[in-house]
Every structure is written in structure tokens, then in C-alpha cells.
Amino acid sequence: MRRSRVAAFCGAACAFLAVTAMADPKPAIKAPPAPPTNIEELKSRIEKVLHDTKTPGVGIALVRKDGTEWIGALGLADVAANKPVTEDTLFRIGSVSKMFVALSALKLQHEGKLDLQDTLKARVPELTFVNPWEETDPVRIVHLLEHTTGWFDMSLREYACELDDQLPLAQGLAVNPSARTSRWRPGTRMAYSNTGPSVAAYVIEKITNQRYEDYVAQNWFKPLRMGTADYFNSPAVQSRLTTNYHKDGKTPFPYWLILLRPAGSINATPKEMVNLVQFFLNRGTFDGVELLLPEAIDRMERPTTTYGAREGMEFGYGLNNYTTIKGGRVWHGHNGGVNGGLTELCYQPETGVGYVFMINSGNGKALGQIGGLLQAYLTRSLPPPELAPPEKSVNPLVRQYAGWYEPINPRMEIQRCQERLLGLTRIKATPTGFLIRTLLGKDQVYVPVNDRLFRQEKEPVARLALISSRAEGTTVQLDRTTLNRVSLWLVRAELLIPMVTLLLALSSVVFALVWLPRKLFGRLKNVKHLSVRALPLLAILSFAVAEVPIVFIGEDVIVKLGRITPWSLTFTFSTAAFALFAVLGLVDALRRRNADIRRLVWWHSLVTSLFLTIVAAYMAYWGVIGYRSWV
Numbered sequence: 171m172r173r174s175r176v177a178a179f180c181g182a183a184c185a186f187l188a189v190t191a192m193a194d195p196k197p198a199i200k201a202p203p204a205p206p207t208n209i210e211e212l213k214s215r216i217e218k219v220l221h222d223t224k225t226p227g228v229g230i231a232l233v234r235k236d237g238t239e240w241i242g243a244l245g246l247a248d249v250a251a252n253k254p255v256t257e258d259t260l261f262r263i264g265s266v267s268k269m270f271v272a273l274s275a276l277k278l279q280h281e282g283k284l285d286l287q288d289t290l291k292a293r294v295p296e297l298t299f300v301n302p303w304e305e306t307d308p309v310r311i312v313h314l315l316e317h318t319t320g321w322f323d324m325s326l327r328e329y330a331c332e333l334d335d336q337l338p339l340a341q342g343l344a345v346n347p348s349a350r351t352s353r354w355r356p357g358t359r360m361a362y363s364n365t366g367p368s369v370a371a372y373v374i375e376k377i378t379n380q381r382y383e384d385y386v387a388q389n390w391f392k393p394l395r396m397g398t399a400d401y402f403n404s405p406a407v408q409s410r411l412t413t414n415y416h417k418d419g420k421t422p423f424p425y426w427l428i429l430l431r432p433a434g435s436i437n438a439t440p441k442e443m444v445n446l447v448q449f450f451l452n453r454g455t456f457d458g459v460e461l462l463l464p465e466a467i468d469r470m471e472r473p474t475t476t477y478g479a480r481e482g483m484e485f486g487y488g489l490n491n492y493t494t495i496k497g498g499r500v501w502h503g504h505n506g507g508v509n510g511g512l513t514e515l516c517y518q519p520e521t522g523v524g525y526v527f528m529i530n531s532g533n534g535k536a537l538g539q540i541g542g543l544l545q546a547y548l549t550r551s552l553p554p555p556e557l558a559p560p561e562k563s564v565n566p567l568v569r570q571y572a573g574w575y576e577p578i579n580p581r582m583e584i585q586r587c588q589e590r591l592l593g594l595t596r597i598k599a600t601p602t603g604f605l606i607r608t609l610l611g612k613d614q615v616y617v618p619v620n621d622r623l624f625r626q627e628k629e630p631v632a633r634l635a636l637i638s639s640r641a642e643g644t645t646v647q648l649d650r651t652t653l654n655r656v657s658l659w660l661v662r663a664e665l666l667i668p669m670v671t672l673l674l675a676l677s678s679v680v681f682a683l684v685w686l687p688r689k690l691f692g693r694l695k696n697v698k699h700l701s702v703r704a705l706p707l708l709a710i711l712s713f714a715v716a717e718v719p720i721v722f723i724g725e726d727v728i729v730k731l732g733r734i735t736p737w738s739l740t741f742t743f744s745t746a747a748f749a750l751f752a753v754l755g756l757v758d759a760l761r762r763r764n765a766d767i768r769r770l771v772w773w774h775s776l777v778t779s780l781f782l783t784i785v786a787a788y789m790a791y792w793g794v795i796g797y798r799s800w801v
Contacts, residue, residue: 205546209240212547216540220245223536224419227255227412228529229440230540232548233447235522241440247412247530249420257441260398260411261528262426263513264506267401267436269446270386271367272315272490274374276466277389283377286312286489293373297343299350307355311373314366315489318475320352323363323581324430326799330732332427335403339372339382342429357475358642359579359652360487364433367490371432382432393461394449396442401435403427411437412530414510416725419531423510426728434506440528443515447524450502450517471502471519478635478647481622485633486650495629496545499555505537509728512537516545523548532725555630560617565602567621571636571646572599574661575653578642587792591664595653597646604634606648671785674778675710681774682707699765705755706778709786712748716741731799738799746796749786755779 206212220228227245231238243255278284289308290299299321301309313319328346349365371382378385383401391399400407403425414423428435445456454462471493473479473486485493485500494501494516503516503524510532517524525544529536577593580586591609598605603624604616616624616634623632637645644655685703688694719737723730730737756779759772789795 205550206543207550209242212543213242213244215543216242217244219536219539219543223531223533223539224417225529225531225533225536226415226419227259228527228536228540229255229257229259229261230527230544231440231444231447231525232544233444233451233517233524233526235448235451238444238448241444243440249413249415249422255412255530258398258410258439260400260407260437260439261513261530262411262414262434262506262508262511263436263438263443263515263528264434264508264511265364266504266506266513266515266526267432267434268367268490269504269515270390270436271371271374271432272470272488273390273462274382274386275311275315275370276462276470276489278374278377280463280466284311284373286310286315290314290369290373294369294376297350297369297372298347299352299369300348301352301356303352303355307357309352309356311370312475312489313356314370314373316473316475317360317362317366317487318358319350319356319363319366320354320359320361321363321365322349322351322353322583323361324365324433325349325801326728326732327801328429328732329728330800331429333429335427337429339368339375339430339432342431343368343372345429353583354579354642358477360473360476360650361579361581362487363581364430368430368432390461393459394442394445394456396438396445399436399438399442401431401437407437410439412511414508414530414532416510417531417533426509428508434508440526443526443528447515447517447526451519451522451524453519476647476650477637477639477645477652480639481635481637481647482620483623483632483635483647485631486647492650493631495631495633496542497549498628498630499545499549500631501545507532509725514541516541518549521549521552557628557630558619560602560619560627562602565618565621567636568599568602568604571644571655572597572604573644573655574658575646575655577651578645578654579652584793584797587789587794591668593651593653594661594664595648597653606634667781667784671781674774674781675713677774678707678710678778699762699767701758702755702762702765702767702772702775705751705758706775706782709748709751709755709779709782712744712751713782716744716748718744734800742796742798745789745794748782749790749795752779752782752786756783 206215216228225245226249227247230242232240241257243257243259245255247253247255247259275284275286279286288311290297290310291304291308293311299309309319325346331345374385375382398410415421416423449456449461450467453464454460454467470489470491472484473488476486478486491502491504499518501516501518505515506513511528511530512532513528514537515526525548527540527544575595575597576590580589594609596607598607603618606614606616615627617627618624619632622636622638624634625632633649635647637647642654646653685694689700719731719741723737755775759776759779786795
């Protein structure tokens, strides 16, 4: 389950982050190391990753279409007990669990019991959800699985809400029905949401008259010989389950009872996950038995409901199965994350290779490095993918779509505060393609596949689509992000305001280092109206205090911010204090415009309070000021 890392809190710092991000030096590009040439070398290099990243253990399966190449288990499942990982150790696979929701829906569609185009209202009329476009653009089952409902992701409160392990799915969905609110027309933009697949699982329960977990166990775990896989924290699971750890590799996480189990609760072993990868490589067949038609697997891997998909872009998020490009090759699969555990499942139908691995740490660096080693090893003897030569003719659409863009499909609506700034993207026209420039990334050159689809120079498939529909203005889809063109003056304002605010805030702090000691030692007895200096300083200090949870909270974000704690209360009250002092400072400066104050001091305080008020108003508009993360 992808964890929402308190995007709202990062939003509080978005104005300052947008500036500092642009100043980061770009790292030098290094040539990739040679791939491992045999299993022993692969093991050795993975063990080094575990050591360097303080990751206790990993379970690995390398899979080929015709059989398993290697099932590996390295490191420790329990550090305190010195218990090693084995191929029969259970790991929490997180959001890889969502793949079984899509597989179940496709199976029911094949049996004529469900159609992906069915509307949600027709299938479960009792379920509460809000869609302002329901009459013309209803929420459909396919939208739940492709994450194109426009719904919010689970809230921090839902992530932190640990109820009975056997809680019925309907009760879990009743905790936060407001999350099921469409923010745009369903079937246009993709935004990852743990809620959508869980609602699809509820639909499956209604159709089959079975608890969803029982249906999966009977129709998928059993034929795939995943006999110990389980959604629940049963005694049998506890006896074989790895302990999950913080990034220090020593501090354990408690078992996380996920509120919406279909989204990420499965426990499974490397030995069992091999079978799932083989099932995908053999296009729905396992052990000689066809469990799903090949065309159903094809459909699972292909997005259909985003703006980009309508233009023919196959890169993206299909039915709980997404495409990625690694080493210039297209991979399908899913990854997952829970507290202290990460999983990655990837496969290539064209070459017949795949892998899955699970680590008992939340260390993303370890996940990336191990995944890179497995990909390099499996493809070491394969020829590089052939790339079609780009079109040389001038594309008349290129100049029409050049300009500045901002993202419009945040995972949580409150994320817009930061994403619209940090996600600013310039699309610059070249004679036939585009140069893409972002605040946080390096320049990328895109060449045409056809008039509306573009790919990176050394990649085989399109990742950029020019959207022909102008219903929302000039729009493009870049990977899974939907971007909308904005005016240059707005971009300049969005960049200039945080830069000026930052400079004014820093100068206020430096100024305070002079006048505060003088005030404490009684050297400003004859100076009046010190509130003009003090109020903007208090606003700046309040903003700094609001950053404390962001900087120091560590990996326990769900517990510390999804409930009423000193951390969550600190953010709520300090952001409110920031807005209050900013406004009071502006009002106070205006009231004392004719008072006996040094003009330079007055002007500095006035302008500082003005810019702080603008930032506070921006944050308030997106719901960050006084944000209660436990609600």
C-alpha cells in the first residue's frame, strides 16, 4: 500500500521548497555498472546493498516463462532472534495485493457476472459517493481499477485507524465516505487511491455473496498454490512472518492492521510469489491450467480511461497493473509498501522474464538498488530494444502545445499547494518534438511517435500525449501526470513570491538578532511601536515551528499524524499562528503608517507582513492552515 507521506504538511513548506529546489546542483551522470554475470555474484551484490542500507533481509524470486531460475533468501527475518529469511518466510506485499482485485473483476467479467463498464451506482446503490458529473460521466468499475474516479486517497486518519483484523469491508469503507468524492470527470485523469480498488472488492463481495478475502483464497491462492498467503494476522501467519523494521534496521514496526484490506494486506512468501509472476508471463495460465484468458491479461496491462489513453498512449496504469521503463525496456507489474516493508513485482511478457522481491525495511534506496540488479541480471544477454526512428517532418502541433504547465491530478487535493509549484513544467518546442524542463528534474528530449504521442529519445514507448480535447484548456499527459497550461505571468508570480518571501523572512531574522538583544538589555527604551517588528517575526517563527513535524517525525508518520498527538497538534496550531501573526502584522503596520517609526523599519515590516499574508492566504485556500491531520 502506497503510504501518503503527509503531503499536506509538505505543502506548508512549498513556497520555500520551490526556491531551494532550483538551487540544487545536478549530480554527475555515471555509467551504470556491469550487470551481475551469475547468481553468486548477484547474491554478493545484493548482500552489499542490504549492509549499506541497513536492511535486515530480503526474499527474492527470479522467474522465467518456463520455470523458476532462483528463489533466494538473504539476511534476517528477525534481528533480535537472529532468525534468517527463508523462501517460506512471509512478507507483507502491500499494494501488490491490488492485482488480485483486478484479476477477480476480470474473472467475473469472463463469467458474465460483471462488466467493467458497469456503473458503481447500479452495482452498489447503497454505497455513498459524490460525483457532480454522474449523469453524463458516471463512476464505473473500470475507473475504480485504473484509479480514474478522481477520488481522494485514504486519509491519514484511515491509515492510522486500526480496528478489528476481521472488520467487514463495508465497515472499513464507512470510516471516511467523504474520500469518495470525484474532483474531476471520472475517466479523464489518474490519481492513485487505495479507496477505489477497495470499493471494487466490495462490488465483488456483492456479486459473489462471499467475503472478498475468501473469494480470492478460493479462486486465486488455491490454484496458484499460494497456500500460506493470507490477508489476516492469524497465529499461522505470525509464526512465519518477518518483522518489519525502521530504516535503522533495528527498531521494529508493530503489525499494521490496514483498514481497507484489499488495498494492501496480503502476506505471502517468495516461493508463492513465483507462481504469480509465472501466471503473468504465461498470459493467464499456470501449471497447464488456464485461469484467465490471455486477452484479459493484455487488458489488465493497458490503461484505457485517461486523456492520454484516449490518444493511444499505452504507458500508464492499467487495471491495478502499471508499466515502467527500466534500462530502456518496458516492464509491467506493481509495487507495494507498508510500515517497514517494500515489495516490487515486475515482468516482461516479450522476453519471458520477471522477478519479485520483498524487503523488511522501508528503505527506498534498497528497493531501487536491488530492483536494478535484478533487472540487469535478467536482461544481461538480451539485445537492446529496437527503437523506431523518430519522425523527421515538422509537427504543426508542437508549437501549439509549448509553454508552462502545472499538474492537475494530485493524489490528495491538499497536495495542490505544493504540487502546483514543485510540479511546474516547461514544454519547449523543437522542430519536431519537445524539450521538457521541470524544477526538480533534468532536461528531457521527447521525439514523436505520431502527431500526438512522443517518447524519450532512448525509450521504446510514448510517455507524453498531447490531449486533443480542450475541455480543460490546453492539456498534456506526461507519464501518469496530467498537466494544464498556465500563463507565463502566473508562473513568474508563483516563483517570485516565495523567493521574495524567503529573502524577507531571512532578513527579518537577521534584523531580530540585532534589536532583540538591545531590547532585552534595555537599550530600546525610547523606541516605540515594537509590535511592528515583532509580529512578522512571530509569523516567521510560527512557520518554522510548523516545519518541525516535517523534518523530525521520521517514519512513524501514520501514528504521529493520523491521530491526536503533540506532532499533529504542533502543525495545526503553528500554521494557524503563522496566518494570524502575518495578518496582524500587516494590519498593525498599516495602522501605524504615520507613527514615529524609522521609515526603513516600517517599510520592511509592512512588505514582509504583506508577503507573509499572501503565502498564508495561499496555504489557507488549499486547506493547509490549521489542517487537522487526524480528522
